[in-house]
Amino acid sequence: MAIPFHCRCGTVRGEIEPGAVYTRAVCYCRDCQAFARALGRGPEVLDPNGGTDIIAMLPAGLRFTAGSGQVACLSLSPKGLLRWHSACCNTPIGNTSRDPKLPYVGVLARCTDVAPDVLDAAIGPPRIALNTASARGEVASTPVRAAFGILRIVWGVLRAKLSGRHRDNPFFDAATSRPLAEPRVLTRQERAEAERG
Template identity: 70%
Template sequence: MTIPFQCTCGQLRGEIDPRAVYVRAVCYCLDCQAYAHVLGREDVLDGQGGSDIIAMQPGGLRFTAGTDRLACLSLSPKGPLRWHSACCNMPIANTARTPALPYAGVLVACLATSAQALDAAFGPARTALNTDSAAGKVAATPVRTAAGIARIILGVVRAKLGRTRESPFFESRTSRPLAEPRVLTLEERAAATPPPRG
């Protein structure tokens, strides 16, 4: 069974294989919040500024339509690549800058299924990351966070040892990103980043 995803207007579509998922978590870091703000998509954040993310092996994700609508930005010259739809600015996923690191953080907001189906496939999001940057009080989950990080590391190592490094976000022959990343200027990043909490 696969889980479909799509952008808001439906031009960019695909599916993910739940067997490729490492862990589900909510990230409250300022970079994830800035990513949503610069796209004008604050609607993908929860009330405390969190992004519900499925961390997974990128090879378990497949585009089925609209890859010409795929766009990419980065908050800094060496930061992760943050993929979104060019048509409606829907955030899709975060990846490393090369396919050599088999990791993709897919935003739950783009998954086209019910909350019940998501919980059945991945479990509810009980791991909270970077809670110090939340817009309000969020309980830290140190034990779950450590376990989640361990699952991600184990999944990445297994993928690398199994040579399953293919990523739909990069050209298989050249390893170049499917879309040229737009790197934010310092001014753009500062304008999009919420002030530190406290």
């Protein structure tokens, strides 16, 4: 069963294929925190310790069913990750590499349109904590689980390359490999403000 997702106002909608999920983790890095705050969505996206619940998956397993023209992109630096959101209501959607050949997208679990227990049953709960040194509170690190999670991502990326599914990425134009939307790079001041929260 596909997992539906949508932006806050419902303009951007889509589905996630559970079988395309590599793993799930909560990331406490400063960049993930800054992304949510730059869009004015920190309180909705971040947990009390500044963590973002991320579904790491194959981009080919995600599809937009409505509002793809409202998908926008920002980056925290000129060479940083592409961080996708809805232009209509600034809902964070996920992040990808700048290289469309890397079959990875980290989708924010808060975008999904199912109850938390249904999401946990479909793809498993987040058992990995990443970048805990940047957490805004006490968070236990999970080095062993993180190592296994990274291995699952690497294995998923390799499988996608071998099967040819790495070519299907809804965040990039298939013919030109250009991003679906031109990335807006934050100024140093904007980034500093987002990091301060």
